[in-house]
Amino acid sequence: MLAFWSFALPFVPALAADETGAARIGAAIHGQRATDALALLSYNVHGLARIFAKDNPRDRTPTIGWLARSYDVVLFQEDFEYHALLREQLEDHVGIRGTGVGFDPRRLVAKILAAPFTLLLPNFSPPYGAGVSTFLRKERFVRGDIDRRAFGICGQWLGGSADCWANKGILRVGVRLGSGDVIDVYNTHLESGSERESVEMRRQQLDILASLIESTSRDRAVIVAGDFNADPSRQGDRNVLFAFRTRLGLQDSGAGPELAAWRERNYILFRDGARTWIEVEAAGEAREFVSGQRALSDHPALFALLRLQSETAEEVITP
């Protein structure tokens, strides 16, 4: 508990600033347009079993959840073993998890082989589901407006980053705006690795994601965020990423790492809908998740403050 506060206290000013930002969040009607705002966080929380995480995620996970409270929509990746700890902190939010382990025979065999350890050891339950989860404030939740999709393809079980131990995929959640309109927020975590095969795997996964967006979110505004594992300085990744963005008309919010140590792998992308327009007010790295030379995960937390305008407004919610 002491560790929690010693980490979190230096961030109180940062939180206050966020809450000032959150105070702007509400809804107002200007003529025939309703304006709303969303504070969105996307964070790979590195929530693996302790043996793989190289630290004890149980210690830092409650702090992550506590700091994430100030955001309207929170997208986690690698939320594998400590989901309950995050959920405890985010009590004002509705939490939705991505796909489970699924029915892949190889993953079932792995589950059976790992069963003795799963029974004996706390927070050790590989193989995993998608590991993506989305939390949103209760008033933003639209019951039943959720899609879960597993990619169904992965690279390796033993070599490389052993991505097959997770049933990676996509989680789509409808998010209600003050105008009553709904936008779609997609959370994903793609194949890791820098080899040609990994880049090709990411291309295929983004193709699956693009098809889902095209078929599900035809007229809706869309936000796509997560851990893409795509390095824009690699030619292959750059081509794959830009093809995906071009196909769907997605813009980069500008959220990205702000410390020299971080790699660029995570993105917050968006596009307008037929009746909803998205504007970025601010985007970057959520620095409250870093203290000095230590961070609450091995990835940067990205944020975007988005202003959304909807064409008509029949009902206005004022949080």
Place this chain on the structure above:
Amino acid sequence: MRRIVIAVWAALGMPLLVLCSSCSTSSGPLGLELRSVTRLETDRLRYTAMPDFKAFAIAGNPSAVFVSGIAYDQPNADAAIATALAYCNVRRSDRSIASPCRLYAVGNAFEVPVVVGFQAAADRW
């Protein structure tokens, strides 16, 4: 042989590792230490191994917010420089970085001063 080694490791090593790590209750300082190697250093190392003709452009502050554009295996130096700057400019626009893209390297020579034209840069190298 590889399968046997993996099987033996799985049968003997894995349980021990899991038991040792998961049952320990000692906790160090909260969080994970940031990498000591910066993104620019990593990119630079990778770039060095890339085939000619190549160029490396950056915009922003390399110790904070910056973007890069790397081009390699291009038909000539001009094409490498133009492509690297073009890639960098796309990312600069994505991240809303005000300062322009500048050449950080052409070939394996680093820290090129700001260059006005592509040909001018090519002439220097």
